[in-house]
Amino acid sequence: MADSSATTPLLVDYDSANVDPQTTETTTSSFFNLPPTSLDSIIEKVTKNSGFAQFLQAILVSLSWLFDGQQSFISIYADAQPTWHCTATDVNIKNSTCNPSSSNICQLSSSSWAWDRPPFTTTISDFNLQCSSSIVSGLPASAFFFGCLLGGFILATLGDSSLGRKNLLFLSSMTMSVSALLTSFAGNVWIYSALRFASGFGRASIGGCALVLSTEMVSRKWRGQVGIIGFFCFTLGFLSLPWIAYVNRNSSWRVLYLWTSVPGILYCALIFFFVSESPKWLFSQGRNEEAVASLERFGEPNKSHSSSLNLYLSRIPLVVVDHRQQETPPSFVDHYASLRSLFSKRWAFRRLLTLMVLSIGIGMIYYGMPLGVGNLGFDTYLSVVFNALSEIPCFVITFFFIGRWNRKPSVLAFSLISGVCSILCVLAVRSKWVQIGLELASFFCGNTAFSILLIYTLELFPTSVRNSATSMVRQALVFGGMFSPVLISAGRDNEFLSYGVFGIVTICCGLSVFSLPETRGESLCDTMDEQERKANATCGAIDPNATGASV
Template sequence: MMPPDPNTTLERCQYGWEFQFKDIPYPTVVTDRGWVCEYAGNVPTAQTIFFVGSLLGTLFFGWLADRFGRVPALVGSNLIACIGGVATVFTNGFWDFAFCRFLVGLSLDSGFMIMYIMVLEYVGIRHRTWVANGSLAIYFGVSSMLMPWVAIAIGDWQKFALLTSLPMLITLGVPFVIPESTRWLASKDKGDKAVKIFKRIAKVNGNKVPGHVMNNFLQSLRQPKTSDESIAALFNSRELLKTMIAAIVAYMSATMVFDGLVRLSEHLGLDFFLIFTLSSATEIPALLTLAFVLDRWGRRVLACGPIVLAGILNVAAAFLAKGVLQVVLTLVARFFVNMSLSALVQWVTEILPTPVRATGSSILHVSGFFGGMFSPFVVYAGLYWTPFPLLLFGILAFIACAMSLLLPETMGLPLPQTITEGERLIQEKSLFRRNPDPTTAVYNEESTNEKIVL
């Protein structure tokens, strides 16, 4: 059949469209509202607006968590996402839909990141790793695997939006159940409130905080701060700034590989829902593995080692024909990238001092969003040279490893409470540290103010 003449006059479809529900076996917002042909641009535009919301929301709620507390930021981010998700169902056009997706995007990362930070700030050194990674493996990993099949079972995008949005209202009960971070309270000179929370937790646990421990804590609060504890200190401190730049490059590179492998898997010939499930399934073993070995092998080994293996697998898969073997290699590579990213997230959270922990973590996650924005273009470049995406992902993996080597090891160490402690941690625990003699180290468990471990 010959193609039509290029000069043929185009006319609008007079009777609407009929869609084949083959890849997605249920109505979507695209099919319901006819966002095809001259309206096809609505889809990427809405996605872009969503990610713009993610960028702004991550920075805003990170600042809010450091300025007004972890609990208000956690509740606020989830409520905005709930409002945006529910309101999406009642939209009629494009711009009201896009605005609602912008609201949901505001809370994309903050909804769980702030809770993650609170867990790390409350849990003691010995239990920090398995609590943080084990909970993510169970709740995030399992829910991600179930999500596509729940969508198929419901068979309606509006009902699916309600199902995934309304449960966020549960966060209204957070202030009555989860206490504010005592580390944050201490950093804001609110020691009296921190003491009340300590006593409350001790009562619930059937324990009593020893008097000398409480006295040490109160004495540490009375000590004058020797450095700026505002967010500006993150940029004014040479040590913290260099460390953050290295962490951002590492996280952005690893995120491009992580996101790119998901997008690339859609072009490897398997069912979309199956690929999403298998990719999500890599979360569980990756996080559970970290929970058991991160405190044995260290952050540096488990951030660098897996990402190097992922790079090797990507380079090897680049020169294979499309098929099962290439899919297997990319899924295994994603498992290793997942492990490295999770280790890196916990690692950087442990490096950042309490006054800037939420904001610094937000900046890190925003860099990941930027990395994810570039990955579709890398995948698209594969149309011109098939091996290019996987080869570039391999190179990015090696870059992430190199940057991670510049970060200080935090295994077995308490979280730095002040900017000064954060700088000392970087100086003494980096691979290329200034002070190679461990007997002269001043940042250790005994020298910090972490006297109460919950």
């Protein structure tokens, strides 16, 4: 006799089968010996007994942040303003006007000065940009950030729609790394800027996509810790740059791009062959069999529980809850449905807007602090090392305490402390060591606030829009960072216009967190409707019929 259980589908869609779970006969009554569950509950069950598989996946996915960090800050050295000296002939001339500390290099004859290092060490000297306008010399960095902004809007939604988390991570990482490789062959500043734009465009969705993919594979107990792994990898990428630059200090700037792009391309192969797709995303797309196969791969390392895991999965009725997805014709894929969902629901729009405002304030601190240390009289090279090293204890502390910290008060506290320390940098004008200490404290707290903020974002939005929401928050960080160079330039004459403004903006933005709900220990929702019902059940704060901005 054939085993009747063999014909029982692993995932049951009650709507398509027209089955009422409350009136099902005894042939399927065993399905309801267990309480109703969700995909998040299944992941909880799997990770309880086989967390090592998820940990390896999280490490592999989070490594993408390392290459992201390198490309984000590589311009500090590739586009650095090189030092120069007066030639011996000119120095020996009486009443010589050549003085490296006070002379304008553009007003001197080409024979009266020379670069301290070979001209090919930075793009400024290699492309003869020392006398170009600030717009031209700063074009590569500006193009990179603009590419990040544009790529964030265009690519972010693909992680929630057609491509999924894994494919988008592969596409973004490959685009960034290949563009960086081609950058090393750029012949002028215009080609160089175009390739930096392409690299920024690809880089835009890496962090958010890696964060979402890694955290959707694990239980809520380890969600915060797994998210911190990516931040730590980003710090390693940031910290690796000074050492790579120092080893190649007399080599061409092109070598820096080779050193960072080739390993990135090899890493993309690991993503393609060894990373699994998020089971939560697969389920949200109706690809139920693939979702279960992904979960079973997570359970394989723990052989003693494999049989019980299969039995558990076979008894879980996973119901397709978002009927609107089934109404869409199979031949049409709406890539921007997730963004429309975020903007059409008033509660989602409010949450996203609040998180983005807070991220803009933190972005000024994160990108502005390392750039502005030169205004305090410190060596830029060493300041990068100090700021990168300060990120390590930030992520270590967050890793061990994220499970105990409530999200809302933690983000608020670290934002306020970061802002206060930034303002104090202006007041402590008599001691450079006190100033650098306050700068590092502000940078540390701003980093910690953003780390918690990204975990907070994951928990505030459902699977169907989570990647888009996370990417939007990260783009707000970049948007805030775009103002930093302007303020740093103005701060050379008045420090309050840099560090003072950073502090005030961060404090004001941090206060907006009061409007958000607490999420620590909460399960992740899969659809917008589920998120609304959950909020209504807890505090009745969300009106499911409320709509926001039309798109």
